[in-house]
Amino acid sequence: MRILVILDRPETALFTLETTRLLLKKIPDSDVRILHPRAAVDPRFQSPDEGLPTVDERTRFESEGMARSFALHKIFEQWLASSHPSGVIEWSEVSGVPRKLVADQAAQADLTVLGRPLADDPDYIRQAFDGALYDAQATVLITPLQHRQTVAVHPVIAWHPSSSLDQLILQARPLLERASRVTFIIGETRENEEQTPEIVQVLRSENIEVSVDRFIISSSIAGEEIRKRALSAGGDLLIMGAYTHSHFLEWLFGGVTQDILAHDTLPILTHH
Structure with a gap:
């Protein structure tokens, strides 16, 4: 499997790398490219009406970029050196427009791994996220903001019939087939509204323990x-599928879910 890992923020880089290491335990025969997409132009001055940066502003931007790359x-x-992850690992640093850089490389990968975006992220980080998920329409693993012991030993699928989720499950089959247990969570407006997904029986036939958890949707959340x-x-x-841009980001960033995200965050595998 070809895995692209995006590193663009020192504060969360180790969480992203550790999630990648745990992932490689499930799919060890993988080629991994660690990409740092470095912005070549200060995003505050990308259009003519924004003017030109001063010498001090340009110097500060370049200095901050070099420090981030070094870190x-x-x-x-x-x-x-300390983790000895399996697979073939290579480092790549490329300058340009982060959104395009990430989109181009994510389109060539089977899976793209990147850190969970934050509401106050600078533009270049949001660009990388959008480039992978929406421009390349890549299968994306969004890593949590804390260390976890395992990844994909017990996947949970938020079931909602869609072509996005169908494609995602197809891409995730190597992980599902190596799982100890898989849980499907199905939200319904009335009891047994949704049929049990066919993939449930397929996985059970492969001696994988599968459970189905249904609940009635009592609110829009x-x-x-x-x-x-x-x-x-x-x-x-x-x-889970990323059904629409705005709704997915709203759910990811918080609102009423913020307290849950602050206390325990799962890796999220998604596809738009």
């Missing part, structure tokens, strides 16, 4: 209920 590469080297049930089931990976 990320140091974190990567220390992780590589289904995401919070899914998160609670995934954590309660003991899941270590949440698989």
